[in-house]
Amino acid sequence: MAVSRAEKTVAESASEMVQVVLPNDTNPLGNVLGGRVMHWIDLVGAIVAYRHCHGPVVTVSIDRLDFRHPIKLGEIALLKARLVYVGRTSMEVLVDVFVDDPPAGTRKQTSTARVTYVAIDKKGRSVPVPGLRVTSDPERRLFEESLARRRAEGRA
Ligand SMILES: CC(C)(COP(=O)(O)OP(=O)(O)OC[C@H]1O[C@@H](n2cnc3c(N)ncnc32)[C@H](O)[C@@H]1OP(=O)(O)O)[C@@H](O)C(=O)NCCC(=O)NCCS
Numbered sequence: 001m002a003v004s005r006a007e008k009t010v011a012e013s014a015s016e017m018v019q020v021v022l023p024n025d026t027n028p029l030g031n032v033l034g035g036r037v038m039h040w041i042d043l044v045g046a047i048v049a050y051r052h053c054h055g056p057v058v059t060v061s062i063d064r065l066d067f068r069h070p071i072k073l074g075e076i077a078l079l080k081a082r083l084v085y086v087g088r089t090s091m092e093v094l095v096d097v098f099v100d101d102p103p104a105g106t107r108k109q110t111s112t113a114r115v116t117y118v119a120i121d122k123k124g125r126s127v128p129v130p131g132l133r134v135t136s137d138p139e140r141r142l143f144e145e146s147l148a149r150r151r152a153e154g155r156a
Contacts, residue, residue, distance in 0.1 A: 007133040013051035014082040017044040021075050031070040032077065037097060038065065041113050044081040045093040049117035052083060052091055053129040057117040060090065069099060069110045076100040078107070084114070084139075085146030086132035087156060092116045092146050114146075 017040060019025075025036045042059055049057040071077050078098045085092040097111040119129045134140045150156035 007131040009133050010083050010139050013048045015047045017079040019077045021073050026073050030073040041095045044079045045095050045115040048081045048093045049091045053119045055119050057119050060118045061116040063114040065113045069108050071099045084142040089126035090118050
């Protein structure tokens, strides 16, 4: 159950996912489907939220998502996800998506997304989660940016 308010660090729940792009993931041009990338983003983000609160979570919001470079059949997609903000029951995860080209030894960032999850109980009601302890200036800056955005939206 996600009931404790004891704080946890960003590093404790940060997660990575690696995917090889297979034929079933691609469109007729051989580029990965946007919907497939969104699915991977949602999954790795949910893993971060689950690791933070140790209970079931649901996706409540995904912000704007741009695809800046194609990821092609046979390439390796790498998703890096970490918490940037935690409220009372909600957890905002920043997911960076990269494409790796091992023969060339290069890595390009293709997308960034912010996904918010809410911890729920067995009846689907939102429940409190552990707070977030930020331990570096970049983590503090991201937390404060999210807090400011939420205040502007009337959510904090
Ligand atoms: C998630 C859910 C249980 C929240 O219900 P609720 O508790 O009545 O909602 P609240 O308005 O009290 O919001 C709960 C938290 O989510 C946050 N939140 C709600 N909507 C949000 C949004 N669009 N963006 C960011 N945060 C949001 C609130 O700010 C609040 O955060 P806090 O507790 O950290 O301060 C309910 O909206 C739900 O079941 N949604 C469907 C989830 C789902 O099925 N997802 C799968 C994709 S279809």
